[in-house]
Amino acid sequence: QKEVEQNSGPLSVPEGAIASLNCTYSDRGSQSFFWYRQYSGKSPELIMSIYSNGDKEDGRFTAQLNKASQYVSLLIRDSQPSDSATYLCAVNVNRDDKIIFGKGTRLHILP
Amino acid sequence: ETGVTQSPTHLIKTRGQQVTLRCSSQSGHNTVSWYQQALGQGPQFIFQYYREEENGRGNFPPRFSGLQFPNYSSELNVNALELDDSALYLCASSFARGNYNEQFFGPGTRLTVL
Numbered sequence: 114q115k116e117v118e119q120n121s122g123p124l125s126v127p128e129g130a131i132a133s134l135n136c137t138y139s140d141r142g143s144q145s146f147f148w149y150r151q152y153s154g155k156s157p158e159l160i161m162s163i164y165s166n167g168d169k170e171d172g173r174f175t176a177q178l179n180k181a182s183q184y185v186s187l188l189i190r191d192s193q194p195s196d197s198a199t200y201l202c203a204v205n206v207n208r209d210d211k212i213i214f215g216k217g218t219r220l221h222i223l224p
Numbered sequence: 225e226t227g228v229t230q231s232p233t234h235l236i237k238t239r240g241q242q243v244t245l246r247c248s249s250q251s252g253h254n255t256v257s258w259y260q261q262a263l264g265q266g267p268q269f270i271f272q273y274y275r276e277e278e279n280g281r282g283n284f285p286p287r288f289s290g291l292q293f294p295n296y297s298s299e300l301n302v303n304a305l306e307l308d309d310s311a312l313y314l315c316a317s318s319f320a321r322g323n324y325n326e327q328f329f330g331p332g333t334r335l336t337v338l
Contacts, residue, residue, distance in 0.1 A: 157329050214267045
């Protein structure tokens with residue numbers, strides 16, 4: 114069973130600090146990795162995608178990928194109350210378009 | 225550019241009934257994936273359609289079926305509804321096939337089975 118694991122949280126971070134969200138996956142053949150943000154009662158919104166080892170930065174967001182360790186993370190700098198949401202890690206499997214999601218980590222930014 | 229749309233927004237059915245959910249893909253996208261999201265869980269992959277054919281299926285029974293139309297819009301049909309089918313149903317569209325396409329979600333349909 115191919116899986117994506119995330120800590121369910123909640124993760125509480127003071128406003129202005131760095132939030133670090135982590136995800137591990139079991140399929141060594143995975144090549145595409147995504148982070149989605151989901152506000153309560155809303156659908157997931159794609160915020161980052163990463164395909165190769167290393168870091169990818171987009172504004173306040175940085176995705177980090179380590180395929181050897183089967184680990185992907187998301188850093189949010191200068192956290193804002195509007196960043197409070199559930200963050201879903203998603204990974205493709207079987208070298209096709211099927212994406213497996215983790216259960217998500219609830220992030221709470223403390224004003 | 226038109227985003228992914230879904231209808232209806234909310235739906236209430238009783239056990240044993242049948243339901244059809246609809247999705248219009250984002251302009252330029254030819255692939256539609258359907259997901260079921262129970263409360264407090266991540267989205268679970270139901271199936272995917274590419275160019276009107278099923279292209280992969282998750283661990284869902286045959287009473288979950290789908291269609292994709294020539295304009296790439298899609299339907300999800302669920303027969304013999306069960307209480308556990310109550311969930312948010314999400315449609316996501318993407319372009320082409322392969323490892324690098326990103327999926328964009330519609331607003332979802334909230335299904336309640338009584």
